[in-house]
Structure formats: C-alpha cells, structure tokens
Amino acid sequence: MERYNVGKRKDRQIANYYEKIRQSKQEKLFHEVIFQIGNREDMAVGTTEGDMAVKVLDEYVKDFQKRNPTLCVFSCYLHQDEATPHLHIDFVPYVTNWKGKGMDTRVSLKQALKSLGFQGGNKHDTELNQWINHEKEVLAEIAKQYGIEWEQKGTHEEHLDVYNFKKKERKKEVAELEVQKARLEEKNARLEERKVVMEEINERMLDQLDELEKDICKVQDNLDKTEKEAEKSKKQAEKYEKQLKRIAPLADNIRRYAGEFSKPIDEVLPEADFLESAKTYREKKAKPVIGKLKELLYSLYLAYIKIREEVDRVQYKYNRLESSNKMLAMRNQEQIEVIDSLKEENQDYYRLKRAVGENKADMLVQAERNREIEEYEIRKGQKKRYDRDAR
Template identity: 55%
Template sequence: MKRTISAMVEKGSLNHNSREFYASNVDPSRSYLNIEFCREDIRDVYHELFDDAQERFNAKQTRNDRRIENYYGKICSSKQEKPFHEIVLQIGNKDDTGIHTELAETAKQCLTEYAKGFQARNPTLRVFWSHLHMDEATPHVHIDFVPYITGSKRSMDTRVSLKQALAQLGFKGGTLSATEWNQWAQSEKQVLAEIMQEHGIEWEQLGTHEEHLSVLDYKKQERAKEVRALDTTIAEKQTRIDEIEQTLQSVQQQVVDLDKIENVSVKKTLLSDKVTLPRSDFENLLSAAKQYVVYRRQDDRLQGLLDAANDKIKQLEGVIGELKQKVSKLVSKLSNIEFWHSQELNEVKSESREVHRENLMLKHEQKGLMNLLHRYGIDPAKERIREHERDER
C-alpha cells in the first residue's frame, strides 16, 4: 500500500500541542491516546544553551548598551530569528489514514519511531516540545525545537540561527525552491519513508503539485485566515490609538501659553485711552480667550458631574447608615432571642429533671405499696375485677 507524507513548518502553539486548550477540530475523548515525547520550559533550554556564551560576549563589551541581559527576550523581539521552530509530519490523509481507519495504529508506530530519533539525527536543533496527536482527524506529530550554532564569529559564539543550524547539518541553500529548509524537510520525509517501508507502507510521492488537500494544508489555510483576522484587529486598534494620540496632540496645542500672554506689548494711541498691540500678540490673546471659554465650560460641566457624584455618594452613605442601623437592631434582637431561648431551655431542662425525679419517687412508693399488699395476701388486679362485677350488679 502507498501513502503520502506531509511535512510543513508551523509557527507552533505549545499550549495547543500539549492540550492546555482544545481547538474545534480536537476530540477530547481521544486525547488519552496522545503521546508526549518531550516537554521542557523553553526559557530553561535557552539558559542551558546560551548562558555561557552570553557571559563571554558581555565580558568583551566596553559599552553597557551593547551588553545582552536577556537573550531569550532579545530573540523574541528579533526580526531575523524566531525563538523556536516547529515541524509537523503526517502520513496519508483523513480518508486513507484517518484515526478511525485500520492503518491509524501503524501510522502512530511509524511517527513514534521517527520522533524518538529526531534529536540524534539533528543535534543542532534542540528539541524541547514534542507531541503525537491521535485526537484529530489524522495521526500526526509536532516537534518544536531551538536551532542554534556554535563557533560563531558574529555576536555570541553560540547563538540562534535556523539557516546556519541546517547548514551545519549539511543542508546548504541553492535555488529558490531548494532552500536549506526544503532540503532538510525532504531529508526528514525520506527518514520517515524508510520507517514506513519497514511497516509495509510505501511512500507515495505526488511531486511538486499535490492532487489533494491534506489535513495539515487545511490547518495551514485556517491559521492563515486567523492571522489575517488578527492583523485586521491590530490595524483597527492601531487606528484607534492614532486617533487618541491626535486628540491628545490637539488638546496639548490648545493649552494656554502663559509666556506669550505675559510678553504681550501694549502701546497707548495718541489722543485716546485706547491701546494697540501687534497682530501676533492680539492673536495670542484671542486664542487664549477662546481657550478660556472652552476650559470654563468644561470646568463647569465637570463641576456639575462632580457635584452630582457627591450628591449620589451622600445619598448612598445615608442608605448605608440606615442599613447599618437595621443590621444593628437585628443583631441585638437576635442576641436577645438567643439569650431568652437559652434561659427557657435551661428552665425546661430543670423542670424535666424535677419531673423525672418525682416520677422515680412515685414508682418507688408504688413498688413499696405493692409489696405491702402482697405481704397481706391482697392482689390489686383481682380486687379491681371484683369491684367491677359488684358495680355491674
């Protein structure tokens, strides 16, 4: 039998891979079938790989602004490199190798063997997160890794670089289609194909144009849609931020410039009490007057809102005071009820003990009288029968 192999690069969602959350295409009832090969904190991996190199690099710097304090943070904000990369591999598609087909278990075995040998084959790709999923449409494996090189002559001697990490594995870029990544991915497919061959599955190579859309390709398209939607949201938020910044700039430009007002030069006109002033000073005064009117109106409006808020606060304080008084009365009443209830309970217990004591005494006296009657041959029960017969006559 023949099956295709899909290998693609992903941005990587660690929480999705480890099922910290469930996407719509996941069946949680099957998640127990997943396999977790590796799960390490990426920050710990960065400390392991780069701390020594970072220390050596900083020791050579004479300027503090060239020092690297947090290499992981530096890479996260880099435009050239990513903090990690992910490759996803799948055998067949949902129709011929889906989780409900007979071949699903064989595909799982092949992918498991492939994932376990990944780190040994790729020593410059430090694996820190690796999962095989059996709770989606088709078995597939996610492998997340940090690509790094040693002996670098630029920046830190040990640093992140996907291109150079693949080059150190023997994959050198050529044409546009034969990039380091494409050559390496093709090599990894070949490794998986050899494992499949041992399990009786032949690799069906479709060439450069696949005739069907695999599950991985579908996921890639859906994620591209999500990215476009996020880009639109970000653009909208950025537009809103720009509007707010423009409003702030407009408000700042409307602030009264006291220095300009203080520097206004006034000249008296001849034969009149009127004064003259330069046009620029006049415009400053006019602008200041307009701004004063605006601020005065805003101040009056804000003062009105403040007064209304204070009135509401006073009203609420009054309501709270009334509620506190009611609560205090209820607490006092409850205390009295508990006190009298306790008193009555004690009295009832006391009366009960007294009745019990009297009852014991009466029983003791009854027993003594019965013994006395029996001593003189008198049976109370027979006497009651005789009395009853005499009454009937």
C-alpha cells in the first residue's frame, strides 16, 4: 500500500486497504470452502466410517496451503457437531507482482486462481468452479487410499458442499438482502459524499480564517511599526519646535537688524571724534565692523531659514504617518469584524447541526449548493444564448 501511494494525489491514495476491500463490491475480505465425505447414512459422526472420514479430511488439509500458495489460509477447523464430519477452510486470495490497475500485491480471487493455472471459461465453468472440482479430485484420491470410492451420481446439486447447498436454498433471501445492501451502500455513499463536501466547506472556512488572522497579524505589525515611527517623528518635530521657539526672537531681531543695516552706511555711522577725521573713522573703524556684523546677521538668518524648512519637512512627514496610522487602524478593525462574522457563521452552522441533526444539516447545505449550481448553469446558458443572438 505504501508503494502504491508514492506519487499519488491525496484523494487517490489508499489509507486503509482492509476497509477498501470490506466496502468493495468485487472482492471479499475472505472466502470459505467446506468439504465433507459422504452423508449421515454412510459417514455418520461417531461411527467407524465417520472416524475414517476425519482421517481423510485431516490428511487432505495438510498440503492444502502448499498446493495453493496464493490462497493465504488463516483459519481451518473440522466440525463433528453435526451428522457428518466436515472441514471448514477460510483463506484470503491474493496476487503478487501484479502489472494491472491497482497495487502490485492485492486481493483477487480470480487472479489468485489464474496464477494456480485455472483459466475460467463460461459462467458455469469459472476459475472457482474449476478449482473446487480439482480439490474434490485431490480429496477423492486421498479417500481412495482408505478404500473410499467417490460415487459421482451425475447431478451437480448432489455434490454441492454444505455452504453452497444452503446458499442455493436461500437464494431468494440472499437476493433480497443484496438489493437492500446495494441501497444502503448507495445511501451511505451519498452521505459520505455529503460529509466530504461539508468537510471541504469547513476546511475552506478555516483556511479563510487562518488567512485573515495572518493578514491581521501583518497589519498589526505594520501598525505597531507605524506608531513607533510616528512617535519618533513626533518627538523630532517637538524638538525642532522647541529650537524654533528659542531662535524665533533672535530671528525677529535678525530681520530687524538686517533691515537696519541694509540702509546706506553713511546714514548709520556716528560723527567722527574731534581729533579724528570722518573719513578715517568710517574707512578704518566703522566700515570693517559693520561689514562683519552684516555677514554674521545674514548667516544667522540663513540658518533660521534652514531650520524652518526642516521643521516643515518633519511636520509634513508626521502628518502623513498620522494619516497612515489611522488608515491601518481602520483596516485592522474591518478585518477583525470580518473574522468575527465568519466565526459567527461557523457557530451558526454547528448550531444548525445540533438542532436538526448532522445528516439533515448536511443534506440542507448540499441542497442549497445544488440550487446555486443550477442557478449558475441557467445564468451561464442564458448568457451564451444572448452572446449568440448578439453575434
């Protein structure tokens, strides 16, 4: 079975070969044959002849497995609780190195008997009938050694073993039971099919729940990351805001002083000292000092502009992160609501199963699925006719 399952799709693998044969309509779990010699008139239990029949049957069964290597005997017992001693042999027929469909070692009465050399003919000359007649001849040869002759009366019914004779007598009863069995197997197959469908539906719902939970975890991770980035940006923005507040008064003075020193130098400079000429004072003292002061003030003003741009950039990034944070939070809430809805639907289905019973619930779900499929096929057919008419 393990060799057969290698490379097979999961739905084509065999999980339990015993159950597969048990439910098969072609093969059986085991076969039983019953052999006896004579009847109660000439081979009754407790008589000398009956004891002789026991010896013959005992010797016959010793080489049964050796003669029939493809019939695995698992039970063999001799009954003397009825009128005539008789032998029960239970076996499982199998074939190895099988090249056809199915496993290379498998249960098969027909192929097991073929491998022993019994090629079936018409329906009255099957492999099983040929093999049983052969075994009767083997039993007759052993009986002959004990002085017992096989009296063949020419009628098939008189040489039927006990099991087949009782089966023939109850033919009508067996036929009715077979019909009932077929109906039950058909009903069971439908129930199993519906059960498989429901399991697939439940499995798909669980898969959807798993996917949604994974999405929620992913969104939650992104949300946590975004919140950390937003918090970091917020702190950075607050830092720049504090710096901006500190330099704001200075910036105002810078703008004022820059405005003042943008006037002509002659309007700003004081008068020269009594002993110093105005030209000397302006050229050697006032102009260099004022020039350096203007350069300093201009550089401070440029620094202010740069800081202001940086604050605006951080504030813009912070606003974007805040917006993204809100959007992720909304998406997270939506997916949580979807999962809660799916879980509630799944609980409703189990409530339905408890209320009406599992089989009834499965039948209702299957009926609804069939109705949806029919509606889909109808719409599909109408669309095809519409497209054909349009062409």
